[in-house]
Amino acid sequence: MNDTDTVTVMPLAAAGSAAVWCGDQTAAGEGASDTAHRYSTLASGALGLDERNHAVSGAGWMVEGNTLDVQLDAGADAASGVAVGYVFLMAGLLDSFSNVASMQQAVADTIAHAAALFPGARIVVGCGPGCIPDGTDDTTVSDQSHVLTAIRLAADQAGALCITDMRAICGNDPSLRADGISPNDAGHVRLAQTIEAAVREDQGEPLDTPVTDLKRKYTSGGNSWTARQIQTRNRREAEKREANRPTGTELNQLTSKLDALTRAQGLQQVILQQQQELLKSQQGMLERQQQQLESQQDALAGQQEMLKSQQELLKGQQSSLEQVVAQQGSTVSSLQSLTQQLQSQQATLDTIQNQLLVTVGENFRRIFHRLNALDGLGE
Incomplete structure (x- = not known):
């Protein structure tokens, strides 16, 4: 060594x-x-x-x-x-x-x-x-x-x-x-x-x-x-x-x-x-969540009431609309009936007018014939 x-x-x-x-x-x-x-x-x-x-x-x-x-x-x-x-x-x-x-x-x-x-x-x-x-x-x-x-x-x-x-x-x-x-x-x-x-x-x-x-x-x-x-x-x-x-x-x-x-x-x-401390914190969190849930439930109940009210309003509007539609149907029927009456009256008037024209024409023809006859006698 x-x-x-x-x-x-x-x-x-x-x-x-x-x-x-x-x-x-x-x-x-x-x-x-x-x-x-x-x-x-x-x-x-x-x-x-x-x-x-x-x-x-x-x-x-x-x-x-x-x-x-x-x-x-x-x-x-x-x-x-x-x-x-x-x-x-x-x-x-x-x-x-x-x-x-x-x-x-x-x-x-x-x-x-x-x-x-x-x-x-x-x-x-x-x-x-x-x-x-x-x-x-x-x-x-x-x-x-x-x-x-x-x-x-x-x-x-x-x-x-x-x-x-x-x-x-x-x-x-x-x-x-x-x-x-x-x-x-x-x-x-x-x-x-x-x-x-x-x-x-x-x-x-x-x-x-x-x-x-x-x-x-x-x-x-x-x-x-x-x-x-x-x-x-x-x-x-x-x-x-x-x-x-x-x-x-x-x-x-x-x-x-x-x-x-x-x-x-x-x-x-x-x-x-x-x-x-963790349990206390979790309990506090649970209480807050419960309060939030209650608040959400209250809000949901309010929304449900509002929806119900809107449904009732819509139902009333639907009823009014049905009445308006029914009234409009009745008015249309009346207008159709009146139109038919007017058309019938117009046809009658046309017939009367045609008859008057024929009668007046015939009358004028007779008058002219007589006037011509009278003129002939004067000569």
Whole structure:
């Protein structure tokens, strides 16, 4: 071995060779100096996994049009024929507090979708990895805490490995935050360390177990300095936990369980309150709809009365029209009869006129005859 060679501890073998990462902009690497320093890349390298990152900025469990389900589908298409051992679902800080009951169901549905797409893979759920921005008020922090609790409960019920309240890892520490909810390189390292520790403990080799029989590989000094720092820190943390096991571990576990129970009860109260408010809103909407229906029924009744009145008026007009038609028929008959009488009278007059003409002609003929006779006698 050369003087420049170093000893590197190989990461624990994973159940599969690939890890599919889905999440928001923090999971995509926002805030890190480059993708090599984002927490998904660091954690995958420490765990010996082939990273497949499909995270998208602005994504969430219930963010309309940008949910983790879409990323899972893309990951399944890209990983066709690849052995996937882990699916990491890392989101929550961009999700709304308005309906945590639906939020819990959305997380459960997403986990089920991931399990269906990647059979046999270990599903790891991270509750809100990221930072708390400057100016965030206590109400927002409290509301977000309920969102993260809903994620944790859904993950626990689905049997997924859940890393709780990852928001608290970086918190509002400016030395770990780049901007907004995005951690800087140091913050990404913290998140990666937490994820690695949780996965290793889930694999049955927790960090508080003394590390023995490590496989070693001699490599050149060009290995990642960050990876060595993570491994060194993990060994130190393991030694500390081992030293504190007799006095502090049980109490910490009990405190953690009580805290989780308190948060779960608080979440149930929030869900009940939101459901009551939703019911009240729906009742108000129903009352308004009933009032609109009554108003429409009144308007319909008025229109029916108007139609009835118009029908009566039309009926009267039809009767009047029938009378007019009948009168017109009678007048026509009278005119026809009068015309016939006039025609008959005209024929009579014509006959009388003809007779008068004949009589007058005959009379004039007789008079002329007599005058002629008289003239003859005078000669």
